[in-house]
Amino acid sequence: MIEAILLFGLLALVFGLLLGYAAIRFRVEGDPIVDKIDALLPQTQCGQCGYPGCKPYAEAIAAGEAEINQCAPGGEVTIIALADLLGREPPAANPEVVEKPPAVAFIDEQTCIGCTLCLQACPVDAILGSAKHMHTIIAKECTGCELCLPPCPVDCIKMIPIGGDIPHWNWPDPNRSPAALPSPAVKTEEAKP
Structure with a gap:
């Protein structure tokens, strides 16, 4: 009985060390620009931009797959803030996006x-x-x-x-x-x- 407890304790220690090493060695860091873009979006999660929420839209902007003028709730203020962050000229308003x-x-x-x-x-x-x-x-x-x-x-x-x-x-x-x-x-x- 004691041998089984010691064996399981030793196995738990070995697997814990392996998981700790793997967490450090294979760490995947998020893109800080995505977090900055996401912080500027209004967090309505409305999907009016064509993406299922603000974070996926921020990821698409960072990857160059989406334009910064798609957020209807954010409007012109958000477009200007995103342009400043990304060092671009603010694009013209998108006629398909109606600011409300x-x-x-x-x-x-x-x-x-x-x-x-x-x-x-x-x-x-x-x-x-x-x-x-x-x-x-x-x-x-x-x-x-x-x-x-x-x-x-x-x-x-x-x-x-x-x-x-x-x-x-x-x-x-x-x-x-x-x-x-x-x-x-x-x-x-x-x-x-």
């Missing part, structure tokens, strides 16, 4: 049937609810990606623009028509812990 004002999802709880389709679609888990019970949005967690809109069978989810307060306010662009300016902010209730 920041928004948060709102669920009409009277209409919600509790189907959980929006729960499954939300990439940041900003929706609370369970099957056959009404759902609600955690406003602080919602990135405004709009991925919850298409799967909703009863159209009970609406996007409400964020703005009007000091942290989200910016000078209007004089080249835009008044009709193109975002609508006034609508205050939303946030889930309290």
Whole structure:
């Protein structure tokens, strides 16, 4: 019995040393430029750029497979920041990418049937609810990606623009028509812990 315990202890020690050596010898380091690009992206994980999230898009930019003007939630600010980071001239706006004002999802709880389709679609888990019970949005967690809109069978989810307060306010662009300016902010209730 004691020999078996000693044998297993010795084997555990040998395998532990081998794994420790392999971890040091065969270490794969991430690309620091990918991390810097990813830090500049808005982290909405919306997929509007054609990639399944911000990290894969950052990897594609670093590899030269994607242009830096594909992020709709980031808009022109993100394009300029990425151009500065990469030492490029900011490209012209992509006509296929429509920049939208920041928004948060709102669920009409009277209409919600509790189907959980929006729960499954939300990439940041900003929706609370369970099957056959009404759902609600955690406003602080919602990135405004709009991925919850298409799967909703009863159209009970609406996007409400964020703005009007000091942290989200910016000078209007004089080249835009008044009709193109975002609508006034609508205050939303946030889930309290």
